[in-house]
Amino acid sequence: xxxSDRSQAVDVQRTYEVRTYGCQMNVHDSExxxxxxxxxxxxRAPQGSDGDADVxxxxxxxxxxxxxxxxxxNLGRLAPMKTTRPGMQIAVGGCLAxxxxxxIVKKAPWVDVVFGTHNIGKLPVLLERARIQEEAQIEIxxxxxAFPSTLPTRRESAYAAWVSISVGCNNTCTFxxxxxxxxxxxxxxxxxxLAEIEALVAEGVSxxxxxxxxxxxxxxxxxxxxxxxxxxxACGNVEGLERVRFTSPHPRDFTDDVIAAMAETPxxxxxxxxxxxxxxxxxxxxxxxxxxxxxxxxxxxKVRAAIPHAAISTDIIVGFPGETEExxxxxxxxVREARFANAFTFQYSKRPGTPAAxxxxxxxxxxxxxxxxxxxxxxxxxxxxxxxxxxxxxxEVMVAEGEGRKDGATHRLSGRAPDNRxxxxxxxxxxxxxxxxxxxxxxxxxxxxxxAEGPTTSVRRTRAGDAWEKRTTAAAAKPAGVLLGxxxxxxxxxLPEAAxxxxxxx
Numbered sequence: 197x198x199x200s201d202r203s204q205a206v207d208v209q210r211t212y213e214v215r216t217y218g219c220q221m222n223v224h225d226s227e228x229x230x231x232x233x234x235x236x237x238x239x240r241a242p243q244g245s246d247g248d249a250d251v252x253x254x255x256x257x258x259x260x261x262x263x264x265x266x267x268x269x270n271l272g273r274l275a276p277m278k279t280t281r282p283g284m285q286i287a288v289g290g291c292l293a294x295x296x297x298x299x300i301v302k303k304a305p306w307v308d309v310v311f312g313t314h315n316i317g318k319l320p321v322l323l324e325r326a327r328i329q330e331e332a333q334i335e336i337x338x339x340x341x342a343f344p345s346t347l348p349t350r351r352e353s354a355y356a357a358w359v360s361i362s363v364g365c366n367n368t369c370t371f372x373x374x375x376x377x378x379x380x381x382x383x384x385x386x387x388x389x390l391a392e393i394e395a396l397v398a399e400g401v402s403x404x405x406x407x408x409x410x411x412x413x414x415x416x417x418x419x420x421x422x423x424x425x426x427x428x429x430a431c432g433n434v435e436g437l438e439r440v441r442f443t444s445p446h447p448r449d450f451t452d453d454v455i456a457a458m459a460e461t462p463x464x465x466x467x468x469x470x471x472x473x474x475x476x477x478x479x480x481x482x483x484x485x486x487x488x489x490x491x492x493x494x495x496x497x498k499v500r501a502a503i504p505h506a507a508i509s510t511d512i513i514v515g516f517p518g519e520t521e522e523x524x525x526x527x528x529x530x531v532r533e534a535r536f537a538n539a540f541t542f543q544y545s546k547r548p549g550t551p552a553a554x555x556x557x558x559x560x561x562x563x564x565x566x567x568x569x570x571x572x573x574x575x576x577x578x579x580x581x582x583x584x585x586x587x588x589x590x591x592e593v594m595v596a597e598g599e600g601r602k603d604g605a606t607h608r609l610s611g612r613a614p615d616n617r618x619x620x621x622x623x624x625x626x627x628x629x630x631x632x633x634x635x636x637x638x639x640x641x642x643x644x645x646x647x648a649e650g651p652t653t654s655v656r657r658t659r660a661g662d663a664w665e666k667r668t669t670a671a672a673a674k675p676a677g678v679l680l681g682x683x684x685x686x687x688x689x690x691l692p693e694a695a696x697x698x699x700x701x702x
Contacts, residue, residue, distance in 0.1 A: 211241040213249040217266070218257025220407055220443060221378075222290055224358040225316055226255045229289070231348035236320035240350075248277075251285045251323060256292035258373055258547065263292055271304040278306050285309065285323055289316060294336060294377040295549070301332045312336040313378055340364070340382055353597070354667040355631030355660035356439075357401045361389050361427065362408040366416065367446065369473075370484045370551040371513065371544065378409055383417035386427055393434055400663025402631060403439035403594065404431070412445035412454055424449075425457035432461035436659065438633075439594065440464045441616070444471060444511075447487040450495050459502040466503045467616040470495065471511040472539075475530030476523035479516050482555070489530055496534050507537035507582075507615035514571055515544040515564030518557035524567050531574055537582050537617065538644070539575045543568050576643050583641035586617065590637050590653065593619045597630035597664070609634075613646070621648035624655055631660030 212233045216226040230240065233251065241249035252274060257263050271286065278284045287309035288300050294312035301307055308326040311318055314337035322333045340363060351357055364379040365372075393404055406427070408414060415423025431440045440463050445454075447470060458464045470492075474480050477488045499506055512527060531539070543564050546553040593611040600610030600620050608620045609628060621636045628634060633656040636648035 210238050210250040211245070212238040212251040212253065213241045213245055214253045214255060215270070216255045217263065218255075218259060218291065220358065220405070221360075221363075221409065222255050222257060223352075224360060224407055225290070225313075227349050227351050227358070228316055229253055229255060229319060230350035232317065232319055234350055235348040250281075250283065251287065253287045253289065253319070256288060256290035258291035258295050258377060264296070267292060267300075268303055271307065275304070275306050283327075285326065287311065287319060287323060289313075289319065291374070291377040295373070297336050298334060301334060305332070308332055310334040310336070314338065314340045339379060353401075353630075354664040355401060355594075355658075356403040356405070357396050358407045359389060359392055359396070359404050360384065360407045361411065361414050362417070365409040366413065367410060367448075367486075368484055370482065370555070371473075371516065371547070373547045373550050374409060376549060381408075381410065381413060381417055383414055383423075385418070386423065386430065389427065390430055390434070393431065393437065397434055397436045400631070400659045400666070402437065402658055402660035403441070404437065406431075406440070406442040408442075408444075410444070410446045410449065411442050412451075413449045421451070422453050425451070425453040428454070428457040428464050429461050432463055434463075437463055438658075438660075439614070441467060443469050445469070446471070447492050447495055448485075452498065455498055455502050458499075465614050465616065466506040467508075467614070468499055468506055469509045469511075472527075472530060472534070473511060473513050474516060474519070474523070475527035476519065477526070479519050479523050479527075482518055483513075483516060483552070489526065493530065493533055505615060507617060508534065509538045509540070510534070510536050511540045511542070512571065513542050513544050514568045515559040517544070517552055517555035517559065519559060524571075528571065528574060531571070531578065535578055535582060536575065537615070538579050539571075541568060541571055541575065580641065580643040583617070583643065583646060585641075586613075586638045586646055587641050588638065590635060591619065591648075593621060593634050593636055593648075595628055595630050595632050595634060595661075618645040619648060620645055621652060622650065624652035626655055628652075628655055629657075629661035630664045631662075632656060632658050 214226045214229050216222050234240070238251060254267060254270065256267055267288070274286060278286065285308040286306065288307055289311045291313055293300060293310050297310065300310050309319065309322040309332065311322055315335060318335055322335055326333045362381055362383045364381040365375045366381045367375060396404060412424045414427065415421055428440065431437060450470070472492060473483055473485060475489050480488055496508060499508065544559070591613045593613055595609055595611040599618060600608060603610055603620070607623050609623050610618065610620050611634070613619050619636065619638070621634060624634065635653040637650055637653065638646045639649045640647040
């Protein structure tokens with residue numbers, strides 16, 4: 197689209213808002229949607245506009261039972277607003293759009309555009325077509341049209357970035373609808389991934405998270421079983437890249453070469469999110485998970501042996517169809533043995549279109565609730581005990597933006613330790629920016645955060661902090677924000693000496 201086409205297609209200063217639901221894949225897709233709209237001439241609506249934008253985009257999730265109720269409730273609230281604002285457009289994309297398609301427009305005929313998970317790049321064209329033709333545009337691709345990372349991007353952070361290494365999933369878990377909506381796994385070429393990472397680092401990013409529906413299965417599409425561990429090691433050679441994380445892996449594909457790469461690559465952080473789902477072999481079989489409790493705990497033991505200070509988190513589903521009290525006790529046993537730093541716990545909810553939704557033995561709500569509360573109480577106790585082990589340790593904390601809701605009142609700042617634990621620390625006398633790194637001593641532990649109440653040992657200004665400052669200054673001059681665009685190919689500029697370096701629920 198040429199600049200003259202853009203000026204004709206979109207009125208000057210037409211605003212947009214993107215509302216995101218669900219997993220990290222959706223968060224990253226929303227950065228692409230924002231980039232596409234800004235590239236087409238739209239500007240971001242101010243925070244708190246609450247639907248008061250010319251274009252409102254819903255990037256939806258289909259994993260939870262109430263996902264559709266939440267969507268239609270939000271669409272209903274926008275309906276009267278749309279009638280009083282000629283030219284306002286509403287678009288619905290993401291997993292729920294991929295699943296429900298025409299149903300969305302039938303239930304909410306004021307929606308202008310429905311697009312799926314495989315064709316997010318079409319959004320500006322579909323909005324323009326809907327405006328000209330004055331009728332809803334529904335376009336759902338059945339396979340990936342362009343890898344998301346080739347699209348323009350408006351990243352939410354100046355110092356940390358998602359990098360997709362694959363899309364889709366080849367697993368057939370009976371509770372999950374994602375493979376039907378995201379498709380089979382498709383891997384990016386390693387050279388393209390590293391080129392994007394190098395470009396991000398050149399812009400000032402110092403932390404990246406490698407993202408995939410089943411991230412450590414990377415390589416199955418390109419025929420290399422060790423491709424993921426090789427990618428982690430290659431990230432270690434990117435000058436200026438200080439922190440590498442990844443999410444979410446699958447126990448089936450978590451091999452010893454990955455553990456070795458994590459332990460031996462200094463900028464791969466001592467953090468692992470390893471979904472358990474259930475500790476019962478019977479339930480795992482019914483879930484069609486390809487590992488059992490012994491295999492799972494064996495992985496945890498190997499990781500801890502290689503990386504003693506690793507913080508391991510997990511996902512657990514309570515109340516899967518057929519789960520007995522004995523099955524649930526096996527989950528509790530696994531949690532006690534694994535000693536997760538934290539766990540994302542979910543009560544099982546039916547998803548139409550999944551085998552589990554039709555299974556016998558659906559558990560009564562009150563039973564699921566009681567088990568859920570017992571599991572949460574146990575994990576809370578373990579999280580607190582594990583956090584108390586951090587007291588007295590000296591940690592490098594990367595300063596974050598917006599992670600400490602009470603920081604203003606407590607005169608603290610917040611950030612993430614290498615193992616991704618949240619740390620609140622006393623605000624130092626000198627200026628500290630998001631993306632900079634401080635060294636602090638942990639003095640107190642709570643179940644979900646750490647405190648460093650003493651003086652900051654050191655402050656290291658970084659290029660990531662410079663990038664945050666540059667973006668903030670630009671945003672003040674131009675409230676709509678800054679389009680960061682397509683990644684540039686090439687080697688990052690040499691780091692200044694002060695900034696020398698010291699990545700879904702499956």
